[in-house]
Amino acid sequence: MLSLEQVEIAMGKERLCAAFDVPRAARVAILGPSGAGKSTLLDVVAGFRHPDRGRILWSGTDMTAMPPEKRPVSILFQDGNLFPHLSVRRNLALALRPDGRKPDSAGQTRLGDALGRVALDGMEDRLPGTLSGGQQSRVALARVLLQDRPLLLLDEPFSALGPGLRHEMIDLVTDVATEIDALLMMVTHDPSDARRFASHIILVADGLAHPPQDTAALFADPPPAFRDYLGRSADPAP
Amino acid sequence: MAQRLVTLSAAIALLALTLGPIGAVLIWAEGVSSLRPGDLAALRFTVWQAFLSALVSCLLAVPLARALARQRFRGRGLLLALLGAPFILPVIVAVMGLIAVFGQSGLINQAFAALGLPRFDIYGLHGVVLAHVFFNLPLATRMMVQAWLAIPDERFRLAASLGLSRRALFLTLEWPLILRILPGAFAVIFVICLTSFAVALTLGGGPRATTVELAIYQAMRFDFDPGRAAALALLQLVLGLVAGVVALALSPRQGFGVGRDRSVPRWDGAGRRVLDAVVIAAAVLFLLLPLGLVVARGVPGLSLLEGDTIRAAGHSVIVALASTLLCLVWALALSTRRGELLALMAIAISPLVLGAGLFLVLRPFVNPFSMALPVTALVNALMALPFALRVLRPEAESIRTDFLRLRQTLRLTGWAWTRLVLLPRLRRPLGFAGGLTAALAMGDLGVIALFADPDRATLPLQVYRLMGSYQMEAAAGAALLLLVLSFGLFWLFDRGGRVHAQSRTG
Numbered sequence: 218m219l220s221l222e223q224v225e226i227a228m229g230k231e232r233l234c235a236a237f238d239v240p241r242a243a244r245v246a247i248l249g250p251s252g253a254g255k256s257t258l259l260d261v262v263a264g265f266r267h268p269d270r271g272r273i274l275w276s277g278t279d280m281t282a283m284p285p286e287k288r289p290v291s292i293l294f295q296d297g298n299l300f301p302h303l304s305v306r307r308n309l310a311l312a313l314r315p316d317g318r319k320p321d322s323a324g325q326t327r328l329g330d331a332l333g334r335v336a337l338d339g340m341e342d343r344l345p346g347t348l349s350g351g352q353q354s355r356v357a358l359a360r361v362l363l364q365d366r367p368l369l370l371l372d373e374p375f376s377a378l379g380p381g382l383r384h385e386m387i388d389l390v391t392d393v394a395t396e397i398d399a400l401l402m403m404v405t406h407d408p409s410d411a412r413r414f415a416s417h418i419i420l421v422a423d424g425l426a427h428p429p430q431d432t433a434a435l436f437a438d439p440p441p442a443f444r445d446y447l448g449r450s451a452d453p454a455p
Numbered sequence: 456m457a458q459r460l461v462t463l464s465a466a467i468a469l470l471a472l473t474l475g476p477i478g479a480v481l482i483w484a485e486g487v488s489s490l491r492p493g494d495l496a497a498l499r500f501t502v503w504q505a506f507l508s509a510l511v512s513c514l515l516a517v518p519l520a521r522a523l524a525r526q527r528f529r530g531r532g533l534l535l536a537l538l539g540a541p542f543i544l545p546v547i548v549a550v551m552g553l554i555a556v557f558g559q560s561g562l563i564n565q566a567f568a569a570l571g572l573p574r575f576d577i578y579g580l581h582g583v584v585l586a587h588v589f590f591n592l593p594l595a596t597r598m599m600v601q602a603w604l605a606i607p608d609e610r611f612r613l614a615a616s617l618g619l620s621r622r623a624l625f626l627t628l629e630w631p632l633i634l635r636i637l638p639g640a641f642a643v644i645f646v647i648c649l650t651s652f653a654v655a656l657t658l659g660g661g662p663r664a665t666t667v668e669l670a671i672y673q674a675m676r677f678d679f680d681p682g683r684a685a686a687l688a689l690l691q692l693v694l695g696l697v698a699g700v701v702a703l704a705l706s707p708r709q710g711f712g713v714g715r716d717r718s719v720p721r722w723d724g725a726g727r728r729v730l731d732a733v734v735i736a737a738a739v740l741f742l743l744l745p746l747g748l749v750v751a752r753g754v755p756g757l758s759l760l761e762g763d764t765i766r767a768a769g770h771s772v773i774v775a776l777a778s779t780l781l782c783l784v785w786a787l788a789l790s791t792r793r794g795e796l797l798a799l800m801a802i803a804i805s806p807l808v809l810g811a812g813l814f815l816v817l818r819p820f821v822n823p824f825s826m827a828l829p830v831t832a833l834v835n836a837l838m839a840l841p842f843a844l845r846v847l848r849p850e851a852e853s854i855r856t857d858f859l860r861l862r863q864t865l866r867l868t869g870w871a872w873t874r875l876v877l878l879p880r881l882r883r884p885l886g887f888a889g890g891l892t893a894a895l896a897m898g899d900l901g902v903i904a905l906f907a908d909p910d911r912a913t914l915p916l917q918v919y920r921l922m923g924s925y926q927m928e929a930a931a932g933a934a935l936l937l938l939v940l941s942f943g944l945f946w947l948f949d950r951g952g953r954v955h956a957q958s959r960t961g
Contacts, residue, residue: 263860263864265860265863284863285860285863285864286863286864286866290864292860292864294860294861297857297858298861300858300861300875300876302876302879302880303875303876303879307875311865311867311871311875312865314871315865315866315867315868315871316867316868316871317868317870317871317872317874317875318871364865
C-alpha cells in the first residue's frame with residue numbers, strides 16, 4: 218500500500234496537498250487540468266521532488282527521505298526513456314546490471330523473453346532512433362518488466378501516439394503491471410483512457426490531490442470538481 | 456558522491472597548480488626596487504602594442520565582417536571556417552610566413568625596391584602589431600559576423616519596406632551592433648596581446664620592443680636573476696588580472712563562438728558588391744599569402760630536416776598528446792558552471808608567469824631544465840582548459856540534466872554512467888576540444904623557451920633556433936612540418952569525434 222500522509226508540495230506560488238492511501242492492487246489514473254500538479258504528484262512519489270511537509274510510505278516503510286534510486290519505483294517519462302546511442306539490448310541490460318556490465322546467461326534469457334513479451338523479438342541490436350514511437354515505448358515497458366519493482370509510475374508516456382496505438386499500449390501496461398504485481402499509477406489527460414484501465418481515479422485540481430475513488434462510481438455521479446474538469450461538453454454517461 | 460570527489464580533486468589540483476606558482480612568484484619577487492628602467496619601458500610597450508593590435512584588428516574587422524554578412528558567394532562557408540584556423544596556427548609558423556611577405560627580402564620589400572620606395576622594417580612595433588592583427592583580425596571578424604547574422608531578417612525586411620537610406624540603415628541596425636560587439640572584442644584581443652611572448656621574441660626584442668613576458672624570459676635565461684623575473688611576473692600578473700576583469704565585464708555573452716553559416720537573405724548587398732569583393736579579397740590575401748609562402752618555401756626545406764628537428768618533432772607530438780589527455784580529463788571533471796569559472800582564472804595567468812613560478816618551485820628539488828617537457832605539457836593543458844571547457848561544459852551539463860532521471864531510476868553506477876552515457880554522447884565535443892588542445896600544445900612557443908636546454912627542444916623552439924642561426928631553408932622545412940603536424944593533430948581528433956558518431960535522435 219502507498220500512503221501519503223499530509224503531504225504538501227510548493228509549486229511556485231501554489232501548493233499541492235495530498236493525504237490518502239492507495240491499495241497495492243489498484244490501477245490508478247491521475248486526471249486533472251494541465252498545470253494542476255499531476256506530474257508533480259508523480260515526481261514526489263518517485264523521489265524527484267521532495268515534499269515540504271508530510272510523509273510518503275510504501276508498505277509501512279517511510280521513504281520520504283529516500284533518493285529516487287533507492288525507491289521501489291520504475292517510471293516512464295513523457296519522452297527520453299531510452300539512451301538514444303545505445304542499442305535496445307544495452308538499454309535493457311542496464312535494468313539488470315546498473316554497473317553497465319553484461320548480464321549473465323540467465324539475464325540474457327530474461328532480456329529476450331521481455332522483448333518477446335512486448336512483441337519486439339529480434340530487435341535487440343536496433344538503435345532507439347530507428348524504431349517507431351510505439352516501439353520505443355514497448356522497449357521501455359520491456360525494461361519495466363526486467364526492473365520488476367512494485368510501484369509502476371507513468372507520466373503520460375503515450376501522449377504522442379494516436380488513439381488506437383495508445384489504447385493498445387495502455388492494455389499492454391496493464392498486463393505488465395499484473396505480471397509483476399505492481400501498483401500502477403498513470404498520469405493522463407484523456408478521461409476515456411482512464412476509463413479503459415483504471416480501477417481508481419485521483420483527481421488533481423485546485424491545489425488538492427483528491428483521494429482515489431472508484432472509477433465507475435466517479436463517472437456515474439461526478440462531484441463538482443470532477444464535473445468542472447470534464448467540462449460541459451464532456452458526456453458523463455458511458 | 457564519487458562524482459563530487461572527482462570534481463573537487465580536479466578543482467584542488469587546478470588551484471594548487473595556479474596558486475602554487477603564483478605564491479612562489481610572490482615570495483621570490485624582490486619588489487619594485489629590483490625593476491630596471493628598461494622593465495618599465497617593457498610595461499609601456501606591452502600596453503601600447505596590445506592597444507594598437509586590438510584597435511587595428513577591430514577597425515579592420517568591421518568592413519570585413521560587414522562584407523561577409525551581406526554578400527553571398529561560393530566558398531563563403533569555407534572562408535568563415537578558415538577564420539577559425541589562426542587559433543590553432545603555431546605562432547612561429549605565422550611569423551615565418553609574415554617574414555616571407557613583409558620581411559627584409561620579402562615580397563613587399565621586393566616590390567617597394569622595384570618602385571624605388573623605402574624599405575619596410577618588420578622588426579619592432581610594426582611587426583609585433585602586424586603579427587597580432589594577423590592572428591586577431593579573424594577572431595574579431597568571427598565575433599562580429601556572428602552578431603551580424605543574429606540580427607533577425609525581419610529587421611532588414613522592415614528596413615527595406617520603410618525605404619531606409621544606407622545611412623539610416625547603418626544608424627538603426629549596424630551601428631548599435633558595432634557598439635555592442637566591438638568593446639568586448641577589443642578587450643579580449645587586448646588581453647590576448649598583453650601576454651604576447653612568441654611574437655615579441657621573434658619580431659620584437661631590443662630595448663624598444665620588449666614585452667613584460669619577454670623580459671621575464673630574459674631575466675631568467677640571460678641575467679639568471681630569479682628575483683627580478685619574479686618581480687616582472689608579478690607585474691604581468693597584475694596587468695593580466697586587471698585587464699581580464701575588464702574584458703570579462705565587457706565581453707559579449709557568446710564570446711568565442713563557433714562560426715555559423717546561417718543564411719539571412721539580404722537585399723542591401725547589391726550596390727556594394729565591388730567594395731565588398733575588394734575587402735574580402737584583401738583579407739584573404741593577407742591571411743593566406745603568408746601561409747602559402749610557408750608551404751612553398753617549406754617543401755624544398757623538408758629534405759634538410761635533421762636528427763635534431765625530427766627529435767624535436769617527436770618531443771612535440773608527445774607533449775601535445777600528454778597535454779590533450781590531461782586537459783580532457785581535467786575538463787571532464789570540471790565540466791560544471793563553477794568549474795568553468797574557476798578555469799577562467801587560467802586565462803588571466805600567462806604561461807610565462809606560470810612557467811617562472813614553476814621554475815622557482817621546482818628548483819630546490821630537481822634541475823628545472825630536466826622538467827622542460829612535462830612542464831610544457833602541464834602548462835599547455837592549463838592554458839587550453841578554459842577553451843576545452845567552453846566546448847564541453849554546455850554539452851556535458853545538458854547530458855546530465857536530460858538523462859538525470861533515467862540514470863536515477865535505472866540506479867546506474869557512476870562508472871557505468873561515465874562509460875556508457877557521458878563519454879559516448881560527448882564524443883564530438885571531446886574530439887573538437889582535444890583537437891584544439893593538441894594543436895595549441897603542438898605549436899606552443901612559450902614556457903618551453905624558459906626551460907629548454909639543447910637536448911630538450913620542441914619543434915616550435917627548434918624552428919626558432921634554426922631561424923636564429925640563419926638556416927632559413929631548414930627553418931622553412933621545419934615550419935612546414937610543424938604546420939602539418941598541428942593541423943594534422945587537430946584534424947585527427949576532430950575527425951575521431953565525428954566518425955561513427957551515433958544516432959542522437961529519439
